Amino acid sequence: MTAVQQENGSVRSRSLEVPHHAQGVRAARRQLTRELTGSIAASLLCDVVTVVAELLSNAIRHARPLPGGVIRLSWRLRRTAGDARVLEVRVTDGGAATGPRMRPAGPRSIDGRGLGIVAAMARCWGTDRDASGHSVWAEFSLA
Template sequence: MQADQSESAARECALELEAHPYRIQQIRRIVSAQLRYWRLDPLIDAASTGISELLANVHRHAKPDKQCVVKLTLDADRLTVAVADHDTRLPHLQPVEPTATSGRGLTMVEAMSDSWGTDLLPDDGGKVVWFVLRTPTRVPAPTLVPLRTAVPFEQALPERVPVPASVA
């Protein structure tokens, strides 16, 4: 996660990860914490649901790898949530049978957001799938907390607690 001390960077959060199922819950927690910090509690459920759906799509469909970047950008009246991956195939809404057990992710994103879309990255670098949520009121700038150093996402996660051999 990169952080800068300028006001514009304080309104952006980016995480790089591999889209695996166990990571999705971690990202939801990080996104929820960031939105609470920005005083956007009313958007937590919609943003978390949308992120989950987009990351699940990366996990299921992206090729050649599952590497992706989640980026939150807060402007005065909207939150943009974007997921970029290396696959150049663009997702699209598709009709889903009422009894189908999957295939509703983008339909959910469309229903809960104010807008959504996809963009190809330059030089066949992949794509970005994004959605926008309107903020409930004009959001004040958060109080900046100086960061000594930025740490890579993997290092920011809590370490696993070893299980004693007698318990395992």
């Protein structure tokens, strides 16, 4: 697991690379919990960790890894122009044939609920594609 941390005034950010397999999800959850405990409410931290686990699991299941067989997780605490505090989490992978999309999942479906969970727990979410890969991000309001 490779990690980078930056602080710049009202912005605190962290980035780490984890293996493109289930052990990477576990390592990321632990690190995220260690880093954010005390910085955000415990109830919100549970939501954030759930969303990150979902995004990482989706990347493992549906996308290629970045070079080196990893997925990048980053997060940043920042203030908006209106002085609200926001936490953004971002998972970057090597991309897939199709982009992430919410799918309908019936009561008997065994999968297909992941992005619905993300949408329900986060203030907003979206995707970006650039030269380094494909990212799915989610934002949380810190009251």
